[in-house]
Amino acid sequence: MKAVTVPRFGGPEVLRVTAVPDPSPDPGQVRVRVYAAGVQPVDLAIREGRAPLGMELTPGLIPGNEFAGVVDAVGAGVHDWAVGDEVLGFRLLGCAAELVVADATQLVRKPAGMPWEHAGALSASGQTAHLALSTLKVGAGDTVLVHGATGGVGTVAVQLALAWGATVIGTASARNHDHLRELGAIPVGYGEGLVERVRAVAPQGVDAAFDAAGRGALEASVELVADRSRIGTVVDYAAAGRLGAVGIRGQRTAARLAGLVALWEAGGLRMEIAEAFPLERAADAHRLVGTGHVRGKVVLVP
Template sequence: MKAVTVPAFGGPEVLRTTEVPTPTAGPGEVRVRVYAAGVQPVDLAVRGGWSPPGVRVEPPVIPGNEFAGVVDQLGPGSRGWAVGDEVLGFRLLRAHAEYVTVDAAQLVAKPAGMPWEQAGSLSASGQTAHIGLTALKVGPGDTVLVHGASGGVGTVAVQLARAWGATVIGAASERNHAYLRELGAVPAPYGEGLVERVRAVAPQGVDAAFDAAGRGALEASVELVADRDRIGTIVDYPAAERLGVRGLRAERTAARLGELVALWEDGGLRLEIADTFPLERAADAHRLVGDGHVRGKVVLAP
């Protein structure tokens, strides 16, 4: 099969699309023919030499942590799925390929009307947003500041917080402000003076802050949110430790992903796709994500 590989750590130019052995589903696993797979900032970090907690990544490695496709092989003892089922799911690495094997418990059914690009890009960003807002105890009556509100994680975080009864202020580039208004957020421009701008649109105060951007977001957040236990980041862990706020991490689950799919089916979740690339243009996908101003998600389509 074809797969995107990192033969040596470095910039986007190190990525190669190569022929590798097609995996076989093991006990309790299924094999999925991948139709779409999202590209995350974490994939760029892996390409540069970073290893996820508990894992030692050494080249050559296949990046990719989320996908959607069709079940085409059942491993011994796997349950709940049949060949031909349309699914979306998650695993650690190896999703940027034509086929991926995965624990059967890490899949959910794809709604018939969900486009493949949206299905393949939901799990990582969606679950990250869900995990973060849950940890920050976001709920009815809260005012929540989301940094990086127009990105893949931010897009879902804005809509989840709104669905859970919160008022959302979305920090993002001005070119994305109309988009944020469509999602139900009050936009605020990035940059110097953010604290004053947020206070102007939220005179009642800010109850929680979710950072999906970095770049000084936590420093602004501690000026706006009284309870530092309700400030969290998914990107700037050194600053979180220094400022005494939360570095947000948790385990992904099919139950959480299923909740997000149900919200999409009910019309409560809009998923934005910035661009779609074939495997052979994975370097271009990485460059676009690395630009840091993507609206929604970038997807690979094997």
């Protein structure tokens, strides 16, 4: 099969598309022919050799941690999935390829009407947003500030918070303010003066803040939210430790992913795809994500 590989750690230019042996499913596993695979900021960190907590990296790895496609082989003991099933799922590494093997418990059935690009981009951002808002105890009546509200994680976080009954203020560049209004959020520009702009649109105060952007978002949040246990980040763990905020980490689960799929089917979750690239342009996909100004998700389409 063809796969994106990292023969040495470095910038986007190190990525190569190479022929590697087809993976075979072990007992309890399923092999999926990949139709779409999302690209995350963590993929860029891995490409540079910066391992997430608890992960050991070796050159030659295949990046990617979410995918959607069609089951084409099942391992012994797998009874819930069959060849031809359309699925979306997740695993650590290996997804930026034509074929991926995953544990059968890490898959969810893809709705017939869900575009492949949306299915391939839902798991990582969707589950991160869901975990973050759950950790921060966001619920009905809250006013929530989402930093990086039009990125992959932020877009889902905005919609989940609204679905859970919160009022949402989202930071974004001016060109994305109309998009945030369409989602139902109150947009504010990031940068100098952010605290004052948020106070102007939320005189009642802010109950929780979720940082999916970095760049000083936590420093602004502690001026706006009284309870620091309700300020969390998935990007700036050093600042969280320094300020007494929450560095959000957790495990992805098929149950959480299934809930997100159900919300999509009900019309309560809209996915935004910034651009889709073939495997051969994986470096361009990484460069685009690396700008930090992507609206929605970038995907690879083998």
